[in-house]
Amino acid sequence: MMEAILQEGLSSFALPSQGIPALLRYGELLAERNKVMNLTAITDPEEVARLHFLDSAALLTLTDFREKTVVDVGTGAGFPGLPLRILEPSIRLTLLDAQNKRINFLQEVCQDLSLTGVSCVHGRAEAFAAEHRETFDLAVSRAVAALPVLAELCLPLVKVGGSFLAMKSVDCTSELEAAGRALSLLGGRLEKPLDYRIPGTDVRHRLVIVKKIGETPKKYPRMFAKIKKNPL
Numbered sequence: 001m002m003e004a005i006l007q008e009g010l011s012s013f014a015l016p017s018q019g020i021p022a023l024l025r026y027g028e029l030l031a032e033r034n035k036v037m038n039l040t041a042i043t044d045p046e047e048v049a050r051l052h053f054l055d056s057a058a059l060l061t062l063t064d065f066r067e068k069t070v071v072d073v074g075t076g077a078g079f080p081g082l083p084l085r086i087l088e089p090s091i092r093l094t095l096l097d098a099q100n101k102r103i104n105f106l107q108e109v110c111q112d113l114s115l116t117g118v119s120c121v122h123g124r125a126e127a128f129a130a131e132h133r134e135t136f137d138l139a140v141s142r143a144v145a146a147l148p149v150l151a152e153l154c155l156p157l158v159k160v161g162g163s164f165l166a167m168k169s170v171d172c173t174s175e176l177e178a179a180g181r182a183l184s185l186l187g188g189r190l191e192k193p194l195d196y197r198i199p200g201t202d203v204r205h206r207l208v209i210v211k212k213i214g215e216t217p218k219k220y221p222r223m224f225a226k227i228k229k230n231p232l
C-alpha cells in the first residue's frame with residue numbers, strides 16, 4: 001500500500017524510484033518505535049507516505065539539492081531531511097534536534113539503512129550556530145516555529161549565497177509579512193514562494209525561500225528565551 005503510494009507520488013514528481021525500499025524500511029522503523037516513544041502524531045501508513053515522505057520529497061522538485069550541504073533544523077523524526085537524503089544521495093546532511101530520543105532514533109535509522117554522509121546532532125539550533133556559523137548551502141525546516149523566530153534559528157547557519165527553505169501552509173501570508181524585518185536584519189532576502197500539492201491529496205503547501213545575501217551579524221542568534229520573548 002505504502003509502496004504503491006510512493007511509486008505513484010514520486011513518478012508524478014518525476015523523481016526516481018530507487019529510494020523506495022529505504023523509505024519503506026524507514027516507515028517500518030518509525031511505526032515500530034512510535035509505539036514506545038512519541039516520534040510523530042501521524043501513524044497511518046498511507047498518511048506517513050503522503051504527509052511525511054512525499055511532502056518532504058516535493059522539495060527536490062523545487063530546489064536543486066545535488067552535492068549540497070544541508071541542515072534540517074528541528075528535524076523531529078527526520079522530516080524533511082532524511083527522505084531528501086534517501087532520494088538524493090549526493091546531499092551531505094545534518095539532522096539537528098533538541099530532543100535526544102529523536103536523534104537516537106535517527107541514528108538507528110541511518111545505521112539500519114547504511115546511510116553515509118548523514119550526521120545526527122542533538123542540540124539547539126541557536127547553540128549549534130556558535131560552531132557551525134555560515135557553513136551550510138541550505139537550511140530546511142518544517143513545523144518548528146513561526147518565520148520570524150525560525151529565521152533567527154536557521155539563517156545564521158547558511159553561507160552567503162545559500163538559502164533557507166521553510167515549509168509552510170499556503171495561508172502563511174501574515175507570517176511572511178511579519179518576517180520581513182527579521183529576514184533583512186539577518187542577511188536574508190525573500191524570494192518568490194513556491195506552492196505545491198502533495199500527490200493523491202488536496203493538501204497544498206508552500207515553500208518559503210529565503211536567499212542569504214549578506215552575513216548575519218554576530219549578535220544573532222540570541223538565546224532562545226530572548227528570541228521567543230522578543231522576535232525580530
Ligand code: SAH
Nearest residue numbers: 074075076079097098099124125142143144
Ligand atoms: N520537522 C519535523 C518535526 C517537527 S516538531 C516534522 O515536520 O515532522 C518540532 C521539532 O523541533 C521538535 O522535535 C523539537 O525538539 C525541535 N526543536 C524546536 N526548537 C528547536 C531548536 N531551537 N533547536 C533544535 N530543535 C528544535
